Amino acid sequence: MITLRNVAAYAASFVILFCAEVAPDAPLGLRLVPEAKAVVGAPLTPVSVAGVARRTTRRVVVAESAEASSEASAQAAAAQQQAATAQQQSATAAQQSATAAQQSATAQQQAAAASGALPLGTVVATLPAGCSKMTSGGVEYYKCGPDYYRTAFQGSNLVYVTATP
Amino acid sequence: MKALHGMVPTLRPLDAARRLAAAAAVAALALASTAPAPAHAQASGVDPDAARILKRMTDYLASLPQFGADTSNVVEVVLVSGQKLQFDSASRLTLQRPNKLRTERVGDVASQSLFYDGHTLTLFDPNDGFYATVPAPGTIDAAVDFARDSLDVVAPAGDLITTDAYQRLMADSTSGFLVGKSVVDGVRCDHLAFRGIGVDWQVWIDDGDKPFPRKFVVTTLDVAGMPQFEIRMSNWTLTPDVSPKQFEFSPPPGATRIDFLPVGNAGAQP
Numbered sequence: 001m002i003t004l005r006n007v008a009a010y011a012a013s014f015v016i017l018f019c020a021e022v023a024p025d026a027p028l029g030l031r032l033v034p035e036a037k038a039v040v041g042a043p044l045t046p047v048s049v050a051g052v053a054r055r056t057t058r059r060v061v062v063a064e065s066a067e068a069s070s071e072a073s074a075q076a077a078a079a080q081q082q083a084a085t086a087q088q089q090s091a092t093a094a095q096q097s098a099t100a101a102q103q104s105a106t107a108q109q110q111a112a113a114a115s116g117a118l119p120l121g122t123v124v125a126t127l128p129a130g131c132s133k134m135t136s137g138g139v140e141y142y143k144c145g146p147d148y149y150r151t152a153f154q155g156s157n158l159v160y161v162t163a164t165p
Numbered sequence: 166m167k168a169l170h171g172m173v174p175t176l177r178p179l180d181a182a183r184r185l186a187a188a189a190a191v192a193a194l195a196l197a198s199t200a201p202a203p204a205h206a207q208a209s210g211v212d213p214d215a216a217r218i219l220k221r222m223t224d225y226l227a228s229l230p231q232f233g234a235d236t237s238n239v240v241e242v243v244l245v246s247g248q249k250l251q252f253d254s255a256s257r258l259t260l261q262r263p264n265k266l267r268t269e270r271v272g273d274v275a276s277q278s279l280f281y282d283g284h285t286l287t288l289f290d291p292n293d294g295f296y297a298t299v300p301a302p303g304t305i306d307a308a309v310d311f312a313r314d315s316l317d318v319v320a321p322a323g324d325l326i327t328t329d330a331y332q333r334l335m336a337d338s339t340s341g342f343l344v345g346k347s348v349v350d351g352v353r354c355d356h357l358a359f360r361g362i363g364v365d366w367q368v369w370i371d372d373g374d375k376p377f378p379r380k381f382v383v384t385t386l387d388v389a390g391m392p393q394f395e396i397r398m399s400n401w402t403l404t405p406d407v408s409p410k411q412f413e414f415s416p417p418p419g420a421t422r423i424d425f426l427p428v429g430n431a432g433a434q435p
Binding site: 046047048049050123140150151152153154155156158159161 | 334338364424
């Protein structure tokens with residue numbers, strides 16, 4: 001099931017608001033969405049007119065935690081993504097390219113899961129279970145299995161990114 | 166229904182009754198329609214009245230040395246199943262031209278504040294005690310672009326508050342018309358509707374002597390389910406607290422400084 005979380009995390013990578021608002025919360029709210037519910041849209045709902053036009057540059061996030069996943073759940077996630085992709089094919093090339101990036105991220109993540117450690121720079125919305133906190137060079141890290149994570153803002157969302165202490 | 170839909174923007178000049186009928190037709194379509202309206206049914210061009218009313222609002226906001234407003238926001242998210250969810254948030258916006266801005270989420274389970282003092286931009290998450298501070302351009306207009314392009318922090322109201330908001334909004338808008346009068350949160354407004362590339366947007370503007378925007382809706386056309394973002398603005402004030410501490414961030418004891426990830430960080434990258 002953890003694999004499905006990458007979709008939720010992708011959603012959480014959402015937009016953020018600044019001036020008036022918004023989106024800081026969207027990610028938080030989205031994290032409450034059950035993991036089995038994938039989110040359509042890449043990148044989710046633009047919150048500005050300019051945002052719609054400039055979406056193609058927006059990032060697509062997220063890979064999964066190293067503890068990820070039975071093959072079955074991975075397949076379920078892939079199936080959901082394919083469904084999302086099918087819906088998106090009626091949409092724009094920008095979306096299709098975002099979807100491709102998402103699939104690429106998923107592939108990388110699955111490869112990483114197989115090897116037991118995530119590539120550096122992998123971004124997740126939530127830490128896997130069983131992490132311990134440590135400080136190195138004045139920076140806090142979470143050690144989770146073979147991986148170290150540091151906290152960062154991605155847009156206005158708090159995320160965790162794999163790093164080397 | 167298609168015919169009606171196509172008629173709406175072409176009824177120019179509309180008298181009041183016809184505008185009402187047109188608005189009703191639009192509303193009925195919005196309720197009844199399950200299929201996206203064909204783009205070719207839309208007339209092209211921006212109605213001069215719509216352009217004039219929009220520009221009056223953006224010029225007015227640009228002319229104000231400072232202002233504050235409360236915002237209430239709803240963003241829709243579409244699940245793969247087609248089910249649509251809405252997420253609400255509320256914020257307080259304080260702006261002082263040319264280079265001070267603060268937004269603060271209020272009354273929410275989670276909170277987040279953004280500080281821009283003309284030199285740096287800080288995003289602060291007080292619940293978790295994290296903040297990130299980066300150098301920023303010297304004007305609000307440039308900072309809005311910087312935040313979007315370099316930080317992926319998107320300013321929806323940024324569409325409205327920059328001094329060149331009219332040009333920004335109209336740059337890619339292919340059509341626009343005055344739907345008619347409407348009342349938003351008890352305030353009589355002009356309701357405008359525009360179409361851009363992949364986006365429809367609407368704005369409701371106070372029709373009195375202080376033409377504040379009261380509501381702004383962005384509809385994304387090329388995402389399944391056409392999700393919308395809506396922002397309502399109220400409690401406008403011309404005399405907000407603009408003391409320096411409103412815009413300058415001082416990390417509270419125990420807060421942890423973190424970084425913004427580079428934009429374009431897609432998936433796993435070394």
